[in-house]
Amino acid sequence: MGIIILALVLLVLTPVGAYAQSAPTWTHVQQVFEIYQCPVCHTGEDAPLGLRLDTLEGALEGSENGPVLVAGKPSESKLFTRVGSDSEVRMPLTGPPFLSAEEISLLEQWIEAGLPTGDGDAAAATPQKPVRPGPNDTATFAHVKTIFMKRCVKCHKDKGLVGEPPENLRLGSYDEILKGGERLAILPGNPGLSELIRRVEGKAEPRMPMDGPPWLSDDDISLLRQWITQGARDENSIPAPIPQGRKVRYRGMMTGKRSIDGATFIIDGGTRIDKSPRVGGQIEVRGRVTRAGNVRAYRLRSR
Ligand code: HEC
Ligand code: HEC
Numbered sequence: 001m002g003i004i005i006l007a008l009v010l011l012v013l014t015p016v017g018a019y020a021q022s023a024p025t026w027t028h029v030q031q032v033f034e035i036y037q038c039p040v041c042h043t044g045e046d047a048p049l050g051l052r053l054d055t056l057e058g059a060l061e062g063s064e065n066g067p068v069l070v071a072g073k074p075s076e077s078k079l080f081t082r083v084g085s086d087s088e089v090r091m092p093l094t095g096p097p098f099l100s101a102e103e104i105s106l107l108e109q110w111i112e113a114g115l116p117t118g119d120g121d122a123a124a125a126t127p128q129k130p131v132r133p134g135p136n137d138t139a140t141f142a143h144v145k146t147i148f149m150k151r152c153v154k155c156h157k158d159k160g161l162v163g164e165p166p167e168n169l170r171l172g173s174y175d176e177i178l179k180g181g182e183r184l185a186i187l188p189g190n191p192g193l194s195e196l197i198r199r200v201e202g203k204a205e206p207r208m209p210m211d212g213p214p215w216l217s218d219d220d221i222s223l224l225r226q227w228i229t230q231g232a233r234d235e236n237s238i239p240a241p242i243p244q245g246r247k248v249r250y251r252g253m254m255t256g257k258r259s260i261d262g263a264t265f266i267i268d269g270g271t272r273i274d275k276s277p278r279v280g281g282q283i284e285v286r287g288r289v290t291r292a293g294n295v296r297a298y299r300l301r302s303r
Contacts, residue, residue, distance in 0.1 A: 024110045025118025026056045032103045036092045040149050046214075048093075048150070056117060074111040083107065094153055094172050132223065139227040141174045142235045147220050148177065151209045166210075178232065178240050184248050188232040188240040189293045191225040192263030195250065200224065203252055203261045242293045247286070251303065254283045265295040274301035 033039060033053055042053035049065060052058030059079065062068045068078040075081065082091045083099045090098060099107070110116070133139045148171045155162045156171035169181030177196075178186060185196040192198075199208040200216050207215065216224075231239030252261040254277055259265065265285060267273075277283045277300055287297040 023113030023116055024106045025116045026059075026110070027118035028106060029110050030056075032099065032106065035103075036097070036099060037094070037149075038092055040146055041093065046150060048154075060115075069111065069115060071114045072112060074108045077111050080104075080107050080111055094149065094157065132219075133226070135226070138233065138237060139223060139230055140233045140235055140237045141227070144224055144227050145174075145235075147216065147224065148172075151216065155210060162210075174234050178243075180243075180246070184243055184246045184289065186228060186232055186240075187248070187289060187293060187295070188228060188242060190263075190295075191228040192261070193248065193250070193265065193295050194228050195248065197221075197225060197228065198250065198252065198261065204250065242291065243289050244291045246289045248289065248295055249287075250285045252283070254279050254281055254302075260285055265297050266290065267297055267300065271297045272299050274299070277302040 039052075039054035041048055042051050042058075044052070047053075047058075049063040051063035051068060052061070060067075060069060063078075065078075068082075070076040081087060082089075083104055084090070085098070092098070133143055152171040154160055156165050156169050158165060158170070165181065167181040167183070169185055170176040170179075171185075178188075180186065183195065186194045195204060196208075198204040199206075200221055201207075202215070209215070227233070233239050250260050254260060255262050256264070256279060258267050260283060265287060282303040284299075284301055284303050285295075285297050286299040287295040290296050
């Protein structure tokens with residue numbers, strides 16, 4: 001009887017979930033990875049360097065370069081070294097924020113302890129990616145976010161692979177994408193006059209992503225088109241405001257008196273027309289976004 005009471009007292013006194021005494025497990029590590037959204041990029045067949053971090057199995061498998069985890073040896077484990085401030089290209093690629101000192105030491109302890117598994121994949125039950133919307137459903141930023149994260153952010157961020165973000169265009173968050181760079185990238189409601197769509201479809205050069213092929217899949221491109229057609233909604237399904245007055249520029253083929261690569265723009269008395277552009281020829285259109293979400297050209301010229 002006395003022993004049972006003693007055992008109960010000890011049980012009550014043991015703090016639940018405290019891993020200070022016992023080594024952290026994959027379950028704890030995975031929670032940290034979720035916070036920094038490592039699995040948003042590191043998942044599926046097109047995971048960077050083939051490294052998947054959505055399951056313990058993937059983490060143990062490592063990347064094309066070999067294992068990223070060496071049990072008992074944090075300093076030889078890229079999964080540890082790449083999140084530290086000494087790393088040249090520090091993970092998460094989208095950071096800051098980067099892992100805190102406590103989180104980095106949790107990772108270190110887990111590797112030192114020999115990679116204990118814990119209760120298995122905690123997040124396995126919660127789907128990583130939202131299901132693709134059907135053609136009649138509403139697409140939100142939640143549906144398209146992974147495309148930008150996986151294929152665009154590595155260059156279109158501060159200190160990305162090509163240094164400064166090209167054309168000052170950052171693509172790491174909803175606000176950045178909507179804001180655009182030197183020029184607008186997305187015209188809500190009008191995919192044909194969204195430079196971003198023209199780039200991923202190869203209508204405008206150079207085609208994006210710049211390190212392609214592979215280019216985006218047809219499924220991904222049509223999902224991006226659907227998202228923009230439906231107003232480029234944020235994760236709460238609120239449509240983006242029309243960026244009235246913003247500057248745009250397109251270079252492509254004149255496919256009608258008022259169209260470039262099949263997308264219609266407005267010409268009026270204020271449009272300056274140079275070097276007699278003709279249907280079938282290459283043109284440059286410079287314009288501004290109207291209140292209704294169209295483009296009024298202030299200059300049209302052949303190239
Ligand atoms: C926005 C996408 C993105 C996010 C988020 C991201 N990564 Fe990466 N990761 C990449 C890309 C792209 C590479 C390959 C380029 C490179 O090595 O810098 C990479 C490479 C790595 C490598 C190197 C693998 C090797 O064998 O060389 C490790 C380790 C890694 N990531 C871990 C992480 C961890 C841990 C997190 C979360 C804390 C994370 N990544 C978040 C895109 C991402
Ligand atoms: C390997 C680096 C790299 C990747 C990856 C990349 N880009 Fe780019 N992007 C560039 C560079 C460099 C330019 C400037 C090229 C030019 O116009 O001369 C650019 C230009 C652009 C522009 C034109 C901006 C303007 O105002 O003219 C858009 C839009 C764009 N990228 C979208 C994307 C999208 C969307 C993705 C992902 C699907 C992507 N990029 C992936 C490097 C990259």
